[in-house]
Amino acid sequence: MSIQGLFYIVAIILLVIAALPVNTGRISLALLGAAFALLAYSWPVLTD
Numbered sequence: 001m002s003i004q005g006l007f008y009i010v011a012i013i014l015l016v017i018a019a020l021p022v023n024t025g026r027i028s029l030a031l032l033g034a035a036f037a038l039l040a041y042s043w044p045v046l047t048d
Contacts, residue, residue, distance in 0.1 A: 007040030 014033030 004040050004043040007036050007043065011036035011040060 011033045014029050014036060018029035018033055
């Protein structure tokens with residue numbers, strides 16, 4: 001599995017957890033998941 005795939009899996013897990021009624025305090029899991037998704041999407045550009 002590539003690092004890009006790993007970033008996508010982490011993003012999906014974070015977004016699913018963010019959809020659950022869990023209190024995480026100051027950390028926004030949805031924003032963190034979106035950041036991982038954006039990182040995974042732009043990974044080929046960053047590593048070229």
